[in-house]
Amino acid sequence: MTALLADLHIHTALSPCASRQMLPGNIVRACRQRGLNMIAICDHNSAANVAAVTEAAKRETGPALKVIPGIEVTTREEVHVLGLLPTLEAAVSVSTAVLASLPNGKSTSWGYSTQQLSNPVGSHPGCRQWIVDAEDRQTGAEPRVLAGASSYSLEEAVFQIRLHGGIAVAAHIDRRAFSVLGQLGFFPGTPQFSAAEISAAGAARGRREERWLEAFRQHGLPLISGSDSHCLEEIGCSCTAFLVSEPCFAELVLAIRGIGARRCAIA
Numbered sequence: 001m002t003a004l005l006a007d008l009h010i011h012t013a014l015s016p017c018a019s020r021q022m023l024p025g026n027i028v029r030a031c032r033q034r035g036l037n038m039i040a041i042c043d044h045n046s047a048a049n050v051a052a053v054t055e056a057a058k059r060e061t062g063p064a065l066k067v068i069p070g071i072e073v074t075t076r077e078e079v080h081v082l083g084l085l086p087t088l089e090a091a092v093s094v095s096t097a098v099l100a101s102l103p104n105g106k107s108t109s110w111g112y113s114t115q116q117l118s119n120p121v122g123s124h125p126g127c128r129q130w131i132v133d134a135e136d137r138q139t140g141a142e143p144r145v146l147a148g149a150s151s152y153s154l155e156e157a158v159f160q161i162r163l164h165g166g167i168a169v170a171a172h173i174d175r176r177a178f179s180v181l182g183q184l185g186f187f188p189g190t191p192q193f194s195a196a197e198i199s200a201a202g203a204a205r206g207r208r209e210e211r212w213l214e215a216f217r218q219h220g221l222p223l224i225s226g227s228d229s230h231c232l233e234e235i236g237c238s239c240t241a242f243l244v245s246e247p248c249f250a251e252l253v254l255a256i257r258g259i260g261a262r263r264c265a266i267a
Contacts, residue, residue: 001244005236005240005241007039007040007227007229007240008240009082009171010022010039010041012053016146017044020130025134026232027056031065032061032064034235035236036065037247039057039067041053041068041069041070042082043072043146044074044146046095046098050092051134052134053067068249068252071083073094073160074147076150079184082197083168085166086166093164102148103145167194167195168192169193169224170195171228173198174199196219196221198223198266199238203225224240224264225238238266238267239266239267241266243255243262243263245262
């Protein structure tokens with residue numbers, strides 16, 4: 001078994017709230033500097049930049065940094081759900097379905113117009129929704145409003161992720177906004193989540209006060225944590241430690257389930 005450190009919640013410049021510095025090469029270098037062995041790219045409602053980060057990681061680190069394809073879906077109830085997928089193709093399939101369900105609104109809850117979101121020469125550092133390649137070159141811009149809610153209900157979003165072989169994680173459940181508990185006021189018996197994520201701030205509090213986490217363990221799900229990084233400085237600020245036989249999606253799932261000697265815990 002091998003111990004590794006994973007940050008399973010990283011955004012790129014595709015996410016409307018992310019810094020324009022969140023480009024594949026920059027992300028990979030920041031991950032290596034912080035000793036990460038595995039990451040997941042989870043942009044809002046799209047997986048369009050997963051391939052670029054994966055290619056950049058392979059080119060710059062070889063097998064030293066494993067990239068898990070992911071997406072952060074905003075449901076109809078405005079709950080954020082992390083989808084971790086086994087392959088790029090699976091992530092793209094989920095992304096395509098979610099993108100098709102997004103409204104064609106003229107503005108977003110972040111206060112950016114649709115023109116700003118799709119304009120590569122806009123002045124705002126985090127409103128461009130860039131699609132990029134592994135060399136950090138912009139190849140396009142997503143015109144749909146990624147910060148908006150999809151038409152998928154919470155149960156439908158989780159089903160879509162599981163349909164493509166992925167696992168669904170209840171994102172930052174300790175936050176008041178955009179979490180299952182914050183939006184619904186309770187934790188539903190369905191859909192079938194595989195884990196619950198504690199935010200970076202919550203993980204820091206839990207390390208100081210272990211009993212604080214007990215309120216979230218009562219939901220019966222393994223707890224993990226990720227940085228939810230929207231800028232380079234945040235990458236790796238909160239992680240999950242895994243004990244696995246190798247850094248791959250299948251082993252990650254087994255560790256979350258606690259199969260054999262595999263384990264995971266908030267680092």
